[in-house]
Amino acid sequence: MIRVLVVDDDFMVARIHRRMVDRVPGFTAVAEAHTGADALSLVAEHRPDLVLLDIYLPDISGIEVLRRLRGAGDPEVDVLVITAAKDAATVRKALHGGAVHYVIKPFDAETLRERLTRYQEMRTVLQDSEAPGQADVDRLFGTTGKSGTTPPRRSMPKGLTPESARLVQGELSRAGEVSSTECAELTGLSRVSARRYLEFFVEEGTAEVRLRYGTAGRPERRYRWTGKQPED
Known part of the structure; x- marks a missing residue:
């Protein structure tokens, strides 16, 4: 705490x-x-x-x-x-x-x-690593690195911020694959906000989404971080 x-x-x-x-x-x-x-x-x-x-x-x-x-x-x-x-x-x-x-x-x-x-997030990085790598330092200082933690390049939609985007991005890349509900629990954001960031990454080309079908109801959208940058 x-x-x-x-x-x-x-x-x-x-x-x-x-x-x-x-x-x-x-x-x-x-x-x-x-x-x-x-x-x-x-x-x-x-x-x-x-x-x-x-x-x-x-x-x-x-x-x-x-x-x-x-x-x-x-x-x-x-x-x-x-x-x-x-x-x-x-x-x-x-x-x-x-x-x-x-x-x-x-x-x-x-x-x-x-x-x-x-x-x-900054405290976690410094506490979890005795010798932070360049990617960790880039995350702390908000600069662009090659680790897949690069903030989105285009202007963000209204209501989204780079700080929360980095938070969602970090949790998504660590978790491997999440739903919007799981992402909300990991980040402390609302489910609606978490989904907006996840969909933004899909539009950017830095995340992928797949549908998981259950026994009933609508399929669940599952998101996975790819780290790929969209082509210019």
């Missing part, structure tokens, strides 16, 4: 974010902080794996909190910035401070779910 500290100066927003976190499989929110000082204190007390960090805090900025966390020499605490600040200078400071991602308010629950599952 990935333990999360939620930091936001607005009590109601912090509560909403906490509920969002608790709804994502594999995550639990351990505490809320509403000031920078409280954030630093609660990190020391709860030792979370991840901090959802707002920039606009009443005492010190989230960037300063990030700087102090890194200055404390504790690389085990990761930070995902969630803020209304979208100026280039703040984004650069968060990037240079080691934030794993930067989410701009306002956003919906699905956006946060996607960022958290992407973070979860």
Whole structure:
């Protein structure tokens, strides 16, 4: 279970974010902080794996909190910035401070779910492999590799995101063959969303689908990752 500290100066927003976190499989929110000082204190007390960090805090900025966390020499605490600040200078400071991602308010629950599952995938890769290969590193940094984990090349349909596409792609390639229901269970997405991504990969030519007939009812669609790239 990935333990999360939620930091936001607005009590109601912090509560909403906490509920969002608790709804994502594999995550639990351990505490809320509403000031920078409280954030630093609660990190020391709860030792979370991840901090959802707002920039606009009443005492010190989230960037300063990030700087102090890194200055404390504790690389085990990761930070995902969630803020209304979208100026280039703040984004650069968060990037240079080691934030794993930067989410701009306002956003919906699905956006946060996607960022958290992407973070979860990153942790899994690093924990499961003592010496990550180039394909693993490419997945972590979101770059193109030759391992079959390349994100789709064409523009994605409305409602689909590269983060969730990578998640579905990874589970599909590991499982060998799945139905949309099985894919939903593996990824934490809804069955409808999982099927949309699977059908997208079929259209791209990177996955194949076959029909499995049962004793009654409609045949089940089974998807298999091929890794083949569509011809130009």
